[in-house]
Amino acid sequence: MDFDLSPEEEAFRDEVRAFNAEHLPSIEERRKLGPAFFPTWWEKIREKRWVGFNWPKECGGGGGTIMEQYILKQEMLLAEAPALGRDYTGLGWVGPAIIQFGNDEQKARYLPDILDSKSAWCTGYSEPDIGSDLAALQCRAERDGDEYVVNGQKIWISLAHVGTGIYTMVRTDPDVPKHDGISCLLIDLKSPGIEVRPIESFAGDHFAHLYNEVFFNDVRVPVANRVGAEGQGWEIICSALQNERSGIAEVNRHHKALERLIKLAGESKIAGRPALENGNLRRKLAAFDARIEAARLNGLRNLTEQVKGTDNASHSSLNKLHNCNLLVAMSETGMELLGGASPYIGETEASLYRGKWQIGALGWPTTVIGGGTPNIQKNIIAERMLGLPKD
Ligand SMILES: Cc1cc2nc3c(=O)[nH]c(=O)nc-3n(C[C@H](O)[C@H](O)[C@H](O)COP(=O)(O)OP(=O)(O)OC[C@H]3O[C@@H](n4cnc5c(N)ncnc54)[C@H](O)[C@@H]3O)c2cc1C
Structure with a gap:
């Protein structure tokens, strides 16, 4: 597939960039604003119909094409913008289940509150x-x-x-x-x-x-x-779990995390020597870069299939497995580099990053187990993608 954007898609990307330049304060400013920032943000993106951008227009969503959704998500991740709406679960799979399986009364009753972050x-x-x-x-x-x-x-x-x-x-x-x-x-x-x-x-x-x-x-x-x-219910579960697992096209987030990890390594020491002189660490960082590239290419393959309407639902299991492992491995490396530094004290990279390495490493059950364990993802990949026998 040709991944050059059409003139309309480029115009949409520019629109998102201009919106972020106007309405998205820097991360430092957002920290000062605290939770007060979110309702304003949600209201502004709702006005643009970017909350539930992938939902049909008749259900109150944005009716974005697959490429537009990809562009919006990519630009928001690059800008490190907060989530596009408060109700993550509602937007991710409850709303889509109501849209696909619910009746008109349920659509009218539940969808507006999900979109309005209520x-x-x-x-x-x-x-x-x-x-x-x-x-x-x-x-x-x-x-x-x-x-x-x-x-x-x-x-x-x-x-x-x-x-x-x-x-x-x-x-x-x-x-x-x-x-x-x-x-x-x-x-x-x-x-x-x-x-x-x-x-x-x-x-x-x-x-x-x-x-x-x-x-x-x-x-x-x-x-x-x-x-x-x-x-x-089982049919609904299968559809919802696919939404839960496929929402992890996080390559841009990984790129940002690797940038931070390399910066942290540049400021750290291992056994009294600059950390980046350590061959093991350098190899680890290079391997992360290669794994991010693999995630990017896999994401583009999925995108191609989605645009062509030939996508395989099991790909979402591959995404989940790969991205979760990567996130945890990078976080553990960050934590190793920080050593005994406290995440919350002093003007260290750890404090600026608000303990995210520690959260990523210690919070692995959230990303790894939530939505289905790695073994279950591997079973799905083996059976449905590789065609291996069940037992
Ligand atoms: C952070 C977090 C958030 C969660 N949030 C929610 C939530 O909001 N709502 C909700 O309903 N649930 C939630 N869960 C639960 C989660 O979906 C389950 O923990 C998960 O599906 C695993 O189930 P289990 O804990 O019963 O483990 P088990 O199913 O008992 O698995 C134990 C081990 O056996 C392995 N195993 C099991 N069956 C097989 C098999 N057939 N082949 C190979 N290996 C197998 C598993 O991989 C695992 O290693 C959450 C879990 C976590 C950690």
């Missing part, structure tokens, strides 16, 4: 002992007139303590093969009978409280909150 959805898939084998989930929803009565437990639910709703997979029929008895419910987290209990992480500080257990005790959920047909 909702904060979380994802209720995993249960104690049920993560990778998701189809075995047990959380039960029994029909009672116009309502379901939900009982059971979910675990590892990111940000449920600050969420507005939980996109929940429940078992509506225990008597059919496991994949066929699952349904998808949109549940208000304020519903009576829901209890959210924090799980504290070993990483401390930034990750101290990210995940939660969520308990459902006779929670009554209107049947009108079911997305898709009863028993269609």
Whole structure:
């Protein structure tokens, strides 16, 4: 495929650059503004219809072409802009599931809040002992007139303590093969009978409280909150997980991280000598560069297939596996270079970078396990891309 931009695409790229030059303060200024910056940013990008840019226009999105989405994402990452909207989960997979499987009433009820950064959805898939084998989930929803009565437990639910709703997979029929008895419910987290209990992480500080257990005790959920047909949950999960895993076309972020890592190496010492004189470190940095290039080429291959309409859903597993491994490896190298330096004290690179190396290295479960473990991604790649036998 020819990756030169058409005149229209170049004009769009220039529009994004001009917008960022006008409306996106520098990182230092944003830090001074703190959380107050975000609502203004979300409002401005919403006016441009860049929140939900990949959603159809009739659903309130931007209707951007695949190339325009790529350009917008690339420019925003290059500018180190914050996320394009507050409701990451809503924009990433809850909204798309409603668009694909929901009815008009659900579209009118939920999509505007996602786009206006008023909702904060979380994802209720995993249960104690049920993560990778998701189809075995047990959380039960029994029909009672116009309502379901939900009982059971979910675990590892990111940000449920600050969420507005939980996109929940429940078992509506225990008597059919496991994949066929699952349904998808949109549940208000304020519903009576829901209890959210924090799980504290070993990483401390930034990750101290990210995940939660969520308990459902006779929670009554209107049947009108079911997305898709009863028993269609597995199809919805597969589509949503693909969205979750494919949102990681992060090559520009990796480039920035490597630039910072090289800068940090240039300012660091190993055993009293300049770190960059160390052959092992130099080889490591060169290998990161090669891995980023591999990610870029793989991303371009996916983009080509998407534009041609021949994309293979399993590519999102390849992206997730490669990008997560890279991010963690670079973060660990950053942390090794920092040695005993405190991330929060003094005018060091560590403090300027706000402990991001430490967060990247210690927070690996978030990027690596969340959305499916590496083994599961490898199974998908082996079976669906390489055509290897199942066992
Ligand atoms: C930071 C973070 C955030 C998360 N957020 C959410 C969330 O918001 N909502 C949600 O529902 N869940 C969430 N999860 C849960 C996550 O999806 C599960 O932890 C994950 O799917 C793994 O499931 P498990 O923990 O039960 O591990 P298990 O499935 O028990 O896996 C244990 C080990 O066995 C391996 N394994 C399992 N099956 C196979 C197989 N068939 N072949 C080869 N190896 C296998 C796994 O790779 C892993 O190494 C989150 C997890 C983390 C760490």
